[in-house]
Each structure stands twice: as structure tokens, then as C-alpha cells.
Amino acid sequence: MPHIAFIGGGNMARSLIGGLIKTGVAGSTISVAEPRADARQDLGREFGVACYAESHLAAANADVVVLAVKPQIMPSLQKEMREVLARQHPMLISIAAGVRLDQLERWFGALPIVRCMPNTPALIGAGATGLCANARVSPPQRAQAQHILAAVGITQWIAEERLMDTVTAISGSGPAYFFAIVEALEDAAVAQGMPRATARALATQTCLGAGRMLTEDGEAPGVLRQRVTSPNGTTQAALDSFAGDDLHRIVARAVAAATRRGEQMAADLDKSL
Numbered sequence: 001m002p003h004i005a006f007i008g009g010g011n012m013a014r015s016l017i018g019g020l021i022k023t024g025v026a027g028s029t030i031s032v033a034e035p036r037a038d039a040r041q042d043l044g045r046e047f048g049v050a051c052y053a054e055s056h057l058a059a060a061n062a063d064v065v066v067l068a069v070k071p072q073i074m075p076s077l078q079k080e081m082r083e084v085l086a087r088q089h090p091m092l093i094s095i096a097a098g099v100r101l102d103q104l105e106r107w108f109g110a111l112p113i114v115r116c117m118p119n120t121p122a123l124i125g126a127g128a129t130g131l132c133a134n135a136r137v138s139p140p141q142r143a144q145a146q147h148i149l150a151a152v153g154i155t156q157w158i159a160e161e162r163l164m165d166t167v168t169a170i171s172g173s174g175p176a177y178f179f180a181i182v183e184a185l186e187d188a189a190v191a192q193g194m195p196r197a198t199a200r201a202l203a204t205q206t207c208l209g210a211g212r213m214l215t216e217d218g219e220a221p222g223v224l225r226q227r228v229t230s231p232n233g234t235t236q237a238a239l240d241s242f243a244g245d246d247l248h249r250i251v252a253r254a255v256a257a258a259t260r261r262g263e264q265m266a267a268d269l270d271k272s273l
């Protein structure tokens with residue numbers, strides 16, 4: 001069994017650890033570095049994993065090191081981690097938004113590195129993750145990285161690293177877009193006089209039902225949309241209104257803004273060093 005060390009024991013690490021344990025990985029093969037004592041205690045109690053306040057201790061026997069800290073923290077890890085990484089030569093998996101493979105190599109050394117972008121539905125095992133590897137990652141290591149992320153949802157390999165910022169803009173940030181749409185539907189119904197609890201229940205279940213149809217029917221979203229849309233009916237009226245407001249342009253602009261922000265975050269990290 002490979003030993004996996006998580007550096008950072010926050011939300012995303014917790015969901016990955018929970019997913020791995022559910023797939024049968026033993027807690028004794030996982031260690032976590034987390035500065036917050038209460039989080040260390042919770043993780044140890046819930047999953048039976050070994051928790052440390054210092055990163056180099058968690059990574060001491062690791063075959064795989066998952067970097068699960070905020071992007072801004074990443075460069076500051078190098079001082080503490082460089083020696084243990086040089087000794088262990090593990091595969092690194094970074095889940096940080098807007099941190100490039102070349103930056104990770106510069107900070108942590110010439111290691112096999114996988115950059116990936118999961119999303120918060122990983123917390124309930126329904127995540128979507130894009131992964132991108134540097135040339136040092138062997139085929140078995142690719143399979144190992146995919147296995148770790150597949151514990152919390154679907155995975156897609158991304159050949160061109162520049163598209164990892166697009167992954168972040170589509171599926172990394174994407175859950176927030178759908179929550180925003182549910183909020184907007186809820187507000188629209190409330191404005192027409194519906195009680196908020198009723199509006200929320202209807203909008204939420206509609207989102208779940210539409211999502212399940214997308215994943216379970218195997219039909220393209222356009223086909224499913226047409227099936228809801230009676231000629232000259234209510235849906236047509238709403239879709240015409242969306243088209244009049246150029247929904248596709250609104251979404252494309254938002255995705256472009258998120259993509260640019262990812263690129264900017266990486267550029268800021270370059271400047272901060």
C-alpha cells in the first residue's frame with residue numbers, strides 16, 4: 001500500500017481522505033500535516049490517520065504527497081519540505097488553483113508532479129477533477145493519482161496545462177455558478193409571492209433532477225432542453241428571454257474572467273518570490 005501524506009487538512013483534504021477510506025484505503029497509510037490542533041484531532045478521530053503539526057514529519061515516509069493548502073501558502077512550504085522531498089522523491093499532487101507545474105518544480109524540485117483541480121461536490125463523492133502531469137510522472141503514477149482523485153468523483157486528464165485554468169473556471173468554480181442560479185430562481189419566485197422555503201425546495205430539486213438527467217440519460221444537454229420546451233410554451237418564453245439577454249455571452253464572459261484570474265494568481269506567485 002503506498003503511503004499518502006496530505007499537506008493541509010482543510011475541506012478538500014478531508015473530502016479526499018474520506019473518499020479514500022470509503023474505497024478501502026487503510027487510515028494507517030495516510031498522514032496529514034495541519035497547523036490547527038482541533039482539525040488534527042478531528043481528522044485523527046474520524047479517519048484514524050496520523051496527524052502532525054509539521055509538514056516534513058507527515059511526509060517522512062510518503063510515496064505520494066498531496067499539497068492541499070491555499071495557493072498563497074504554497075511557496076512558503078518549500079523550506080520545510082525540500083529536504084524530505086529530496087530524500088523520499090515522492091510523486092507530488094497539487095490541488096491548488098492557479099499554481100503551475102513549473103512553479104511547483106521550482107519550489108519543490110525535479111519530482112513527478114500532477115497538478116489537479118477538484119471541486120467541492122467532492123465533499124459528497126460527486127466531484128469532478130481535471131488532472132495534468134509533468135513528464136516525470138510514470139504510467140503507474142498517473143494511475144495512482146487518478147485513483148486518489150477518483151475516490152471523490154469523476155476524473156479527466158488534461159493534455160495542455162494552459163487548459164487547467166479553464167478547468168478551474170468550469171468545474172472548480174462551477175458549483176458556485178449553479179448555487180447562484182438557484183438563488184436567482186428562488187428570488188424570482190419570492191418576488192412573485194411564493195414563500196422562500198417553497199421556492200428553495202422547488203429550485204433545489206429541479207437542479208438535482210436536471211443534473212441527474214444529464215449524467216444518467218447520456219443525452220446532450222441541448223436534446224434534454226428541447227424535450228422540456230413545448231413550441232410556443234412557457235419554457236420557450238423563458239429561453240427567448242435568456243437569448244435576448246445573450247446568456248451564452250454572459251456565461252462566456254464569466255468563464256473568461258475566472259480563467260484570467262487563475263492565470264493572474266500564478267503570475268502573482270511569480271512576483272511574490
Ligand SMILES: NC(=O)c1ccc[n+]([C@@H]2O[C@H](COP(=O)([O-])OP(=O)(O)OC[C@H]3O[C@@H](n4cnc5c(N)ncnc54)[C@H](O)[C@@H]3O)[C@@H](O)[C@H]2O)c1
Binds near residue numbers: 033035071095119172
Ligand atoms: N474549495 C474549493 O472549491 C476548491 C476547489 C478545488 C481546489 N481547491 C484548492 O484546494 C486547496 C485547499 O482548499 P480548501 O478549500 O481545502 O482550503 P482550507 O482552508 O479548508 O484548507 C487548507 C488547510 O491548510 C492548512 N494550512 C495552512 N498553512 C499550512 C501549512 N504551512 N502546512 C500545512 N497546512 C497548512 C490550513 O490550516 C487549512 O486547514 C486550495 O489550494 C484551493 O485552491 C479548492
